[in-house]
Amino acid sequence: MDKIVESNATLTTPAYAAKAAKSALVPWSIERREPGPHDVLIDILYCGVCHSDIHQARDEWGNSIFPMVPGHEIIGKVVEVGPKVKKWKVGQTVGVGCFVDSDRTCEACKAGEEQYCESGPTLTYNGYERDGKTPTYGGYSTRIVVDENYVLSIPKGIPLDRAAPLLCAGITTYSPLKHFGLKKGDKLAVVGLGGLGHMGVKFGHAMGAHVTVLSHSPGKRADALKLGADDFIATKDESVFKENAGRFDFILDTVSADHDYNAYLNLLRRDGTMVLVGAPDPQPLSAFSLIPKRRRLVGSMIGGIRETQEMLDFCAEHGIASDVEVIPIQKINEAYERMLKNDVRYRFVIDLASLKDRT
Numbered sequence: 402m403d404k405i406v407e408s409n410a411t412l413t414t415p416a417y418a419a420k421a422a423k424s425a426l427v428p429w430s431i432e433r434r435e436p437g438p439h440d441v442l443i444d445i446l447y448c449g450v451c452h453s454d455i456h457q458a459r460d461e462w463g464n465s466i467f468p469m470v471p472g473h474e475i476i477g478k479v480v481e482v483g484p485k486v487k488k489w490k491v492g493q494t495v496g497v498g499c500f501v502d503s504d505r506t507c508e509a510c511k512a513g514e515e516q517y518c519e520s521g522p523t524l525t526y527n528g529y530e531r532d533g534k535t536p537t538y539g540g541y542s543t544r545i546v547v548d549e550n551y552v553l554s555i556p557k558g559i560p561l562d563r564a565a566p567l568l569c570a571g572i573t574t575y576s577p578l579k580h581f582g583l584k585k586g587d588k589l590a591v592v593g594l595g596g597l598g599h600m601g602v603k604f605g606h607a608m609g610a611h612v613t614v615l616s617h618s619p620g621k622r623a624d625a626l627k628l629g630a631d632d633f634i635a636t637k638d639e640s641v642f643k644e645n646a647g648r649f650d651f652i653l654d655t656v657s658a659d660h661d662y663n664a665y666l667n668l669l670r671r672d673g674t675m676v677l678v679g680a681p682d683p684q685p686l687s688a689f690s691l692i693p694k695r696r697r698l699v700g701s702m703i704g705g706i707r708e709t710q711e712m713l714d715f716c717a718e719h720g721i722a723s724d725v726e727v728i729p730i731q732k733i734n735e736a737y738e739r740m741l742k743n744d745v746r747y748r749f750v751i752d753l754a755s756l757k758d759r760t
């Protein structure tokens with residue numbers, strides 16, 4: 402490692418990248434910065450594959466920076482620390498989620514909600530460092546350099562491949578359930594049983610809610626019940642929207658594709674809350690889906706560092722981890738296609754040993 406630093410002052414790192422919107426991901430090489438005084442160098446073991454990786458690699462949100470190395474569900478081992486690092490030691494198992502820095506001074510950062518940083522968090526990939534010009538590259542690579550304050554500790558007992566998706570899918574579903582006050586006995590509906598949805602079911606169950614999965618895939622019923630749901634509704638039959646009107650206190654909508662929000666809002670009882678975490682294209686909304694029952698429609702984005710650590714500790718305490726299919730990185734394009742066909746139970750996780758072997 403030292404030799405590489407001396408020779409070129411950056412760390413040449415194998416990766417997989419999308420070179421342009423809609424082009425397949427291909428092997429590529431990136432330069433990681435030499436760890437600074439407060440940086441941690443992490444050897445990446447596993448990286449989860451989030452639907453946001455597909456949205457961004459295919460420029461579906463219109464803000465993509467290419468070439469792009471996706472990946473924001475990162476698990477690895479600390480292999481080097483800068484001289485001023487206090488929180489981490491070589492050999493520790495750590496995680497990195499959706500952002501790697503923020504301005505640290507705004508109200509959101511001071512409140513520990515760096516994901517809402519007023520000048521914008523530094524996204525783990527498809528973003529720029531605080532200098533505004535150095536692109537960030539994510540976890541489809543063998544190592545990453547991150548400021549010590551944006552690194553998470555992975556509690557013992559969670560298998561590392563199954564811990565990776567907690568860094569995005571986990572915190573994105575845990576945070577709104579806590580923030581909007583899901584209570585024991587509440588009737589919670591989780592819409593969409595994918596990477597986020599299956600974590601929503603696990604957390605809802607662990608928090609004592611009565612959990613119902615609303616899915617457009619009737620074949621997921623048995624899985625939903627195994628994951629901790631109490632009930633399952635197949636939404637292909639439209640009569641279920643009438644039958645279940647006004648039933649739920651809380652709806653967690655994790656769907657990645659266009660769908661009718663109004664139909665789901667009508668399933669909320671008086672003062673019920675529907676949280677959007679899924680991020681499809683803008684959808685039409687009728688004021689009368691909200692007005693008659695004083696319903697709330699809200700959104701939520703991942704979670705801050707403090708809350709992400711709390712979520713990881715909650716997972717260790719409650720025996721929660723993601724259900725994963727581990728793949729070599731060479732299968733990433735196939736994995737994207739399978740996710741788009743709804744053929745994943747319930748998160749792909751890349752084993753980065755496959756990339757190390759290649760070089």
Ligand code: NAP
Pocket residue numbers: 450451452453456569570573592593594595596597598615616617618621655656657658659660677678679680681701702703740743747
């Ligand atoms: P995923 O694993 O692909 O799951 C999405 C689920 O949506 C599918 O399993 C499916 O569930 C449902 N779905 C897909 N196509 C559908 C369709 N045409 N009609 C109805 N339902 C459909 O994706 P994910 O990784 O969980 O991500 C889900 C969404 O959350 C994405 O848009 C992603 O960008 C977003 N996201 C947001 C945040 C945040 O901070 N807010 C963080 C991470 C991800 P069923 O088969 O059960 O219907």
Ligand code: ZN
Pocket residue numbers: 451452453454473569570
């Ligand atoms: Zn994600």
